[in-house]
Amino acid sequence: MTCTEASMDALRQAGDELADATVAALFERGQVGTFNTLMRYVSTAGAPLPEGLPDVAREYLEATRTPPSWVDWSEMEKARLFFIDNNVHISTALSFASMPACYVVPHVAKLLSATHGLKYPSKRMAETGQFTVYLMQPDAFEAGSRFIPAAQKVRLLHASIRHHLGRDNRWDTDTLGVPICQEDMIGGQMFFSLLVLDSLHRLNIHMSQEGAEAYYYAWRVVGAMLGVDQRAVPKTLDEARQFLDLYMIRHIGPSEEGAHLTRQLIDLYEEIVPGTFFDPIVSALIRYLIGDTCADWLDVPHTPWDTVVKAVPHLLGVLETIEDRSPLGAWALDRLGHLTTVFELSSLTRGRVMHYAIPEHLKKDYGISSAMPRIRRWTPPAATVS
Numbered sequence: 001m002t003c004t005e006a007s008m009d010a011l012r013q014a015g016d017e018l019a020d021a022t023v024a025a026l027f028e029r030g031q032v033g034t035f036n037t038l039m040r041y042v043s044t045a046g047a048p049l050p051e052g053l054p055d056v057a058r059e060y061l062e063a064t065r066t067p068p069s070w071v072d073w074s075e076m077e078k079a080r081l082f083f084i085d086n087n088v089h090i091s092t093a094l095s096f097a098s099m100p101a102c103y104v105v106p107h108v109a110k111l112l113s114a115t116h117g118l119k120y121p122s123k124r125m126a127e128t129g130q131f132t133v134y135l136m137q138p139d140a141f142e143a144g145s146r147f148i149p150a151a152q153k154v155r156l157l158h159a160s161i162r163h164h165l166g167r168d169n170r171w172d173t174d175t176l177g178v179p180i181c182q183e184d185m186i187g188g189q190m191f192f193s194l195l196v197l198d199s200l201h202r203l204n205i206h207m208s209q210e211g212a213e214a215y216y217y218a219w220r221v222v223g224a225m226l227g228v229d230q231r232a233v234p235k236t237l238d239e240a241r242q243f244l245d246l247y248m249i250r251h252i253g254p255s256e257e258g259a260h261l262t263r264q265l266i267d268l269y270e271e272i273v274p275g276t277f278f279d280p281i282v283s284a285l286i287r288y289l290i291g292d293t294c295a296d297w298l299d300v301p302h303t304p305w306d307t308v309v310k311a312v313p314h315l316l317g318v319l320e321t322i323e324d325r326s327p328l329g330a331w332a333l334d335r336l337g338h339l340t341t342v343f344e345l346s347s348l349t350r351g352r353v354m355h356y357a358i359p360e361h362l363k364k365d366y367g368i369s370s371a372m373p374r375i376r377r378w379t380p381p382a383a384t385v386s
Contacts, residue, residue, distance in 0.1 A: 003243050007232075008250060011186070012177025016227035018060065019159035025056040027163060039153065046143030064152050067141050068224045076141075076221065078214035083136040086205060093199035094132065095269065096282075097289040098191045103262050104294045105248075106255035107176050108184060111161060113257050132192075135222060151225040158185075158227070183247065185228045190244040193219035194237065199289050201380050213237060241381035254297035262286075262298040284309040 026032045031054040038050045039057075045065070049058055083090060103109045131154065134140060134147035141148065158180045165171035165179045177183065193216045200207060216237055224230055234240040266286070270279040280303035287295040287302070288309050 003234075003239075003246050005246075005250075008183050008246060009177075011183035011229075011232055012181045014182040014229065015162050015178045015180070016155065016159055016185075018063065019155045019227050020162060022056055022060040023156055023159040023163050026054060029054065029056075031057070043146055043149055044143075045141070045145045045148040047149075060156070061152060064155070064225070065148060067148075067221060068230075071141075071221055072217070075214050075217045078210065079218035080136050080138060080140075082207075082211040082215050083132075083218075085211075086200065086207070087136075089200050089203060089205050090132075090196055092203070092285075093196040093289070094192065095265075096285045097199040098195055099265060100262055100286050100290050100294070100298060100300075101191045101195055102188065103255075103258040103265075104253070104290070104297055105184075105187070105251045106253055106258060107251070108187075109255050109257035109261055111179060111184075112261060135218065148225070151222070155225070155227050182229050182232060185223065185226065186233055186243065187247045187251075189219050189223045189228065189233070190240055190247065194240045194244055197237075198380055202289060216240060238381045242384040245384050252294065252297075258297065259299040262300060266300070280305040281309060 026035055034052065035054055035057050038053050041047075041050055042061075049061060053061075102112060131147075131150055134145065134150055137145060137147065139145045162179045166173070171179050173179075197207070197212050197215065213236075220230075220233060220235075223233055234243045266282050269282045283301050284303050284305035286298075287300050287306060290298075
């Protein structure tokens, strides 16, 4: 697969036909409130759908209740083990690299402001963390799991944003393309997969090629369940690198919304870190993982920890070596990673289950102005665009 400016332009004009039609019908019939109320009781796969659910929503939920037929379950199991083995590092990469990377795309920063509001930055972080944890459970695609209902709701949430912005003429479609278009959805998939792997590599985390490929494969499955056109999705890590390089060259830059969201994110994590002495490490880690240029665009402050944080990969390399050589050390570090992830997620959610409801309107102040084997260490695909 070869990405070109023309092929990317075409993806900017495409949304998600099934979800878009469902949301449009719910709004046209005045059934959004009923849908949101009833769907709060649908949180696990296989649960009976409640009486009174609008027919169009019932049809959508039936059509999207199973994973794609092409899923390779052995790859998904490898991805799950990879996540277990690296959960704290993956959480770090998602928090300090993937989310800021979203903010460095100006039109995406505007959209993210619309979905959760500048006043509630923890909501999206909590939703993202919870969604990823649901995905990596051993029963993620079986009856009783929470992942499939979450994916179904997130897909409708995206469609509702497209609906609102298109209906209210608050989005320049001719210039920016369809809101949350196919190009942006694939770009987001790259941020949460390839960029995470890049961050782990930068942190000196030991990964096998097999584990890295399985993790990327899992996010391909996620993309399919979120309405991403699989004909346009990179199938390999090399193809993913080509797509991500071109996507970032096309779109990244500074924006007021991006800087504001980043400040909110930094404040949020400084609240989670005990005390104040270690607060500057939040900004330093973001700057280290996304680079100085992007960090400057997002107004990430320089701190005395900018130099100190460069020693983190060396420390993690030592810990990874201990984990590689000692089964007891591996167990202890995996357990610590699990507890750290649980603490981080519980701090963000305040112990609540996050619900992915369709917003009935976009408030103006929310912001749119007009254990895997560690052999054959993974090497990131080379950049394809200068």
